[in-house]
Structures are given as C-alpha cells and as structure tokens.
Amino acid sequence: MPYVAHPSFLVLGAYATYVVAGYGVDPLLAGLMLTPVFFVLGLGIYQFYYLTFEQRGSDQGLRGIAFFFGIAFIVQVALILVFGVDQRLVDAEYIGTSFETFGDMRVPKRMVVAFGVALALTAGLALYLSRTFTGRAIKAVAQDEGALRLMGADPVRIKRWAFGIATATCALAGALLIIVGPVDPNLDRLYIGRTFCVVVLAGLGSMSGTLVAGLILGIAESVVLTTAGTAWAPAVAFGILLVVLGVRPAGLFGR
Amino acid sequence: MKRFLIGALVVLALFAATPLVVHNEYYYFAAYVVLQFVVLATAWNILGGYAGYVNFGSGAFFAVGAYIAVALYKAYALPLGLQILAGATASGLLGFGVGLLTLRLRGIFFSIATIAVAIVLETVVVNWTYVGGAKGLPTLRPAQAPFFESYTVWLFFVMAVLAVVAVSAARYVETSWIGRGLRAIRDNEGAAECSGVPTLKLKLGAATLSGALMGAAGAPYAQYLSFIEPTSTFSLNYAVNALAMPIIGGMAHWSGPVIGALLLGTVQQVVTVTISSEVNVLVVGVLLVVFVVAAPEGILGLFRRFFPRKR
Helix, strand or coil, X not given: CCCCCHHHHXXXXXXXXXXXXXXXXXXXXXXXXXXXXXXXXXXXHXXXXXXXXXXXXXCHHHHXXXXXXXXXXHHHHHHHHHHCCCCECCCCCCCCCEEECCCCCEEEHHHHHHXXXXXXXXXXXXXXXXXXHXXXXXXXXXXXXXXXXXXXXXXXXXXXXXXXXXXXXXHHHHHHHHHHCCECCCXXXXXXXXXXXXXXXXXXXCHHHHHHHHHHHXXXXXXXXXXXXXXXXXXXXHHHHHHHHXXXXXXXXXX | CHHHHHHHHHHHXXXXXXXXXXXXXXXXXXXXXXXXXXXXXXXXXXXHHXXXXXXXXXXXXXXXXXXXXXXXXXXXXXXXXXXXXXXXXXXXXXXXXXXXXXXXXXXXXXHHHHHHHHHHHHHHHHCCHHHCHHHCEECCCCCCCCCCXXXXXXXXXXXXXXXXXXXXXXXXXXXXXXXXXXXXXXXXXXXXXXXXXXXXHHHHHHHHHHHHHHHHHHCCHHHHHCEECHHHHCCHHHHHHHHHHHHHHXXXXXXXXXXXXXXHXXXXXXXXXXXXXXXXXXXXXXXXXXXXXXXXXXXXXXXXXXXXXXX
C-alpha cells in the first residue's frame, strides 16, 4: 500500500503528545494514551481508502499515491497553521539530565528512555507479527491476498487492523521523537526519507532487518554529521535509499 | 494539427498584445506564476499522466533549471534564451537519470526515489557556495528588456512562449504513437513489453522531455525574483502543484493540466493576496484529495460526464 502519509502521522503524534503533555502528563504516558486514538484514526483512514479506491478498483496506483500524498500535505500544513513553524519541545524529569559514566562520557537519560521504548516496541511488534494469528495474517496479506481469502481470512479486515496498528505506533513513536529533540512541522519530509530508507534497506517485511538498518542509518548520519557538517546530514538517508533502490531493491534481508 | 498551430499562434499574439491594454505590473507578476505552473503541470503529465510514473520531485527539476541558469548568468552573463536552453538541458539529463530508475522501480518506490533525488540535490545546492548556498544569491536583472518596456512583462511573454511549447510537445506526444506506447506502459507494462512496445526507450524519452520542460520553466526564476535561495526553489509546493494540477484538470488529454494549472494557479494567487499563503497551500492539498476521491477523471471527466459527446 502506498502509505507515504506515515511520517506525517509520526509528526502529528509528536504534536499530539506536546498538547497532552501540556496538561502536565508525562510525555511517554501521553504517547501511550494517544495510541488508541491513533489506532481508530488508522482504521478510519484505511476504511476510507478501501471504500474509495480498493473496492471501486479505480486505478489504485497513481491515485492512491496522490491521495496519501495529499493527506500528508494537509497534515503538515494544518500543523503549520495551528502551531506555527516554531520548534516545540516537552519537559520531563529524564529530559535534560544524563547518567554519568566512565569519566567524560555522558549518556543523556532521554536517549536511554527513547532507545529502551523503541527497542521494546520493535520487539513487541516482531513477536506479534510472528506469533499471533492476526500477526501472521498481516504478513500473509502482503504476500498473497487471494491465498489468504482461500484460507478463510478476510484480507480487508486484516489490512484495516494492520493500518490501525501502524498508525497507533506513530503516536508512541511521535512521543519518543519529541522526547529526543524539538519538533517542527516540516520534519515529515525528512522522515519520509528515513522511514523508507530503513524499510527498504532492511528488506520489506523483515522486522529484525529493520533494527539493523535503523542502526546503520543512525551511525551513518552521525558520522556525516561530525565529519562533513550538519548541512549534509539530510542527504544521508535519501542517498542510502537511492543507492539501495538502484542496486538492490530487495534490501539487505529481503527474500 | 493545423488548427492547433493556428490556435497556439493566436494565443501567443494575444499575450504579446496585452501590454497595450493592461499596464499594472502586478498582473504580469502573478500571470507569470500561473503560466509557470502550466509548464510544470504539462511536463509532469507527460510522465505521470501518460506513462503512470508519479514524480514527487518536480521541485528538483525546476530548481536544477533555475540554478544552472543562475550559475551561468553569474559566470558568463549568458542571455536569457541560452540560460533557458542550459537549464532545460541539465534538467533533461536529470530526467534521463530518473528515467533509468524506472528500470527497477515502479509505483510508490519510483515516487519515493524522486523525493530522494530532490532532497539530495537540495543538500548539494545548500552546500554550493558559488550560487549563495543556504543564504541565497541576489541577481541583477539586465537594465533593458528586449521588445517590451519592462523586464517583468518580457519574462511573462517568455513564460507564455514556454507554456505554448510545452503544451504543443505534450499534444504531439499524446496524439502520436509515443502516447499510445506510454499509455500501454501505464496500463500494463509487462504486456506492453511483450507486444513489442519499446518500453525503456519510451520511458526514457518521456522522463527526459518532462524534466527538460520543468528545467526550462525554472530557468528564468532567478531573473523573475531577482533573488534565488534553495528552500523556496526546491519547495514541496512545486511538487504538489505539478501533481495536483493535472489530476484536478484531468490527465487523459493535454488540455487537462492546462485547465488545472490555470484554475488552481489563479485561485492560489487570489488566496495568497486575500487570505494567506499557508491557506493557499492547504487549498491545493484539500482539492487534490477531494478530486482523487470524488472525481478521479478530473474536471475533464466531469465535463464529459455531463456533456457526453454526440455521435
């Protein structure tokens, strides 16, 4: 499914966290509280997409892409209209403090928190996709919809469910995003590159590959940041993405 | 064909004659933007509408044209005609490169790759100090405008010529065997290849032409604003507009992008002046989604549904 709007919902999640955290809620808790809301939002969006494109069978390719691109654009501009282009951040006791370790090394607590939650989230999703019936069905629907239908599962319901989960993770990931650093509405364009870079580098559908690819991208960006300067950093994710797409579209762990 | 050519010449003559009637400079300033979108939308439609490859990186082609032109202007004070030619050539080459990507990528992956191209190029330009880098570069227009009394009116006429050239090129592509081949690729690329359609050659040709036209539209940009700067030149707005206008106008016929660009471009100019430039961007996004959902064939499709051709 051409889901280019995903990074926009990530930024939307960050802003929603910002709003909820404004009432004195811990940002992590706020992100967690927002997941059901985002889940329902995802269900709704898929249902709409299904009714307007998949069911009608009207040239899904081009118009489906344009549809999600338009949604992404609307989310971005709406955020600019509501919050302005200024950067926003949240406050919590683990933001702005750090663990003192070996001498001069300092590990910021917010990074440890974000890392831990992200790892747990990825592991949880990987387990869900490999162990539960619905999770396996989600993997199957990507491979062969017809076969899934023959096995007695409803591909539309499975896809709607998958869409809900994907959007729900955006709420939590958005909370992590705003915990790690300030957020502005134009971030989503960068995250289109990062998201697709990680997913394509990993190979579509490979959860363990996602971890490795995320690590590779993160290290590559940091190295460029410190050696070539901040101005070159945005090109890293997209550069890697272009190379992978051109040389090995299946990714590192793709079948 | 003959009727179309005469029509095109009449349109150009009308454009050339407007300075006799309209004297307010602002109208030319605004009309330039609308015509620029006619070129961008028509160019996008050659690859997107006919062949079905969605280009999200229109801003990059536009900006490459603009930056090549400004670099050559700064270095050799090249005249506008040669700037446009150079900009079109550079963006055409970029289009050829993007066309090569279609060898392996289809659908959403091709689109994402075009965004990637745009961001990588933007980063390069930000770090290119000769043309000002992130700070931007002011450019001095030539003092004298050829043929017209003011340089803005001259630029407006140049863009009108480019628009007519772009539409004629799109019309040629659409009505010739090239267009039939591209449509075959859009509907089923594998089947087209098997039936002997030279898919790669056609895709490369369409991507190159589309890119070159976008570059030509971008080349006078620095002269128009007397200033160039990466963020606004690579702006996502160009990508969204270049995609929204053909979809809203209708992709099946060369007049679709023109209608979409004239309509949307004018609405945006009015909204920018009367409300705000952020709302104007929102209008495009909302209209794009509404049309894709409610009228997938665009304005042309609506027109055909309500006024079926009598045979």
